[in-house]
Amino acid sequence: MKISILAADLSDNATGRADLLARLLSPRYEVDVIGPRFAEGVWAPARDGPVLHRSVRAGRYPGFVRRVPELLELVDGEILVASKARPTSFGLALLARARRPRPLVLDIDDWEVGFFYRSGAWGRVGRALNLANPNGLPWTWLVERLVRRADAVTVASRFLERRFGGTLLPHVRDTEAWDPARFDRTDVRARLRVGASKVVMFLGTPRGHKGVDDLVNAVGSLGPGVVLALVGVDPARGGAPRWSERSHVRVIGEIPFDDVPRYLVAADVVAVPQRDTTDTVGQVPAKLFDAMALARPIVSTAVSMIPEILDGCGLVVAPGDVPALTSAIKRLLDDADEAAALGRRARQRCEAHYSFRVARTALFPLIEKLAPRPRA
Numbered sequence: 001m002k003i004s005i006l007a008a009d010l011s012d013n014a015t016g017r018a019d020l021l022a023r024l025l026s027p028r029y030e031v032d033v034i035g036p037r038f039a040e041g042v043w044a045p046a047r048d049g050p051v052l053h054r055s056v057r058a059g060r061y062p063g064f065v066r067r068v069p070e071l072l073e074l075v076d077g078e079i080l081v082a083s084k085a086r087p088t089s090f091g092l093a094l095l096a097r098a099r100r101p102r103p104l105v106l107d108i109d110d111w112e113v114g115f116f117y118r119s120g121a122w123g124r125v126g127r128a129l130n131l132a133n134p135n136g137l138p139w140t141w142l143v144e145r146l147v148r149r150a151d152a153v154t155v156a157s158r159f160l161e162r163r164f165g166g167t168l169l170p171h172v173r174d175t176e177a178w179d180p181a182r183f184d185r186t187d188v189r190a191r192l193r194v195g196a197s198k199v200v201m202f203l204g205t206p207r208g209h210k211g212v213d214d215l216v217n218a219v220g221s222l223g224p225g226v227v228l229a230l231v232g233v234d235p236a237r238g239g240a241p242r243w244s245e246r247s248h249v250r251v252i253g254e255i256p257f258d259d260v261p262r263y264l265v266a267a268d269v270v271a272v273p274q275r276d277t278t279d280t281v282g283q284v285p286a287k288l289f290d291a292m293a294l295a296r297p298i299v300s301t302a303v304s305m306i307p308e309i310l311d312g313c314g315l316v317v318a319p320g321d322v323p324a325l326t327s328a329i330k331r332l333l334d335d336a337d338e339a340a341a342l343g344r345r346a347r348q349r350c351e352a353h354y355s356f357r358v359a360r361t362a363l364f365p366l367i368e369k370l371a372p373r374p375r376a
Contacts, residue, residue: 004077007035008086010055015043018083022051044254060132080104087139103370106150111282159282171286172359173293188266201267203231211273218326272300276319292350297339299328313345
């Protein structure tokens, strides 16, 4: 049986959740990931991985409408899985189902409308008037009203579970493949040019709500001998040129997803300093689970499900509190035994609750329940 996973934009990091779903499903089903590209190529971390991507170059309205038939031609699975409640994934999936009836699963890993609310009332008005963006506020708000039209819903956080119902399916990692014993930190530390310094690492796309500015300031206050490695960050975009000017910061560009373990094992501490905004209220950073699978000591913030996930296996501070973030990082850098113990417990918790094995025990029965029955 074939499953078509629809991604909202195969040229940005929204591809990450769609790829995770494909990896979870591929041992039992034929799977591909389909979607528009609003930039030139498929998102670099996923580009050369094992997941098959089929895409159509697209743009804003009204031109996007002309691309819809091409996209629908690619949606040939017997079951549809829409990754994110966005018009260009769930909206397209609804059109594909109307064209040819088949079961549709909606997977929600972010509160998409929340991303538009962070700039206040006037900013919201401006975004509401941006009708040319296929994933703009008015279209995303409309699609959120249609969530109940899915045959099944999976969600990545408690907030999303309360808002939309469905089956809880957090971000997970392949803990068998991501065994820290398989990876050598020496080579990556040489590439990072850190010498004998201790390494604090942030890995991911540095949106404003991810607190990278807080982290740059926190690590900078720790003095010499501590380096902050920002991995997966485009050196030419956002705050990267400004961060690169700081002597304690190393900016590493986007890396293939399957290279993540090779970098993370070089970290003495992994930091995930989420801020408390409407962007993050429903979000659980996937990079938490990267670090947990690799037994890295983690410092994060009390946002969304993070305190539950890191209960007993990580340090959690108040969001936006740079002195508390600094203190927690310093505590783990100064106490290698505590750091190692937290890392071991984090991996144990990941294996028990956030592994591919655990996720498949929820996902496979859901798919089998929806699967078309063979005719007699």
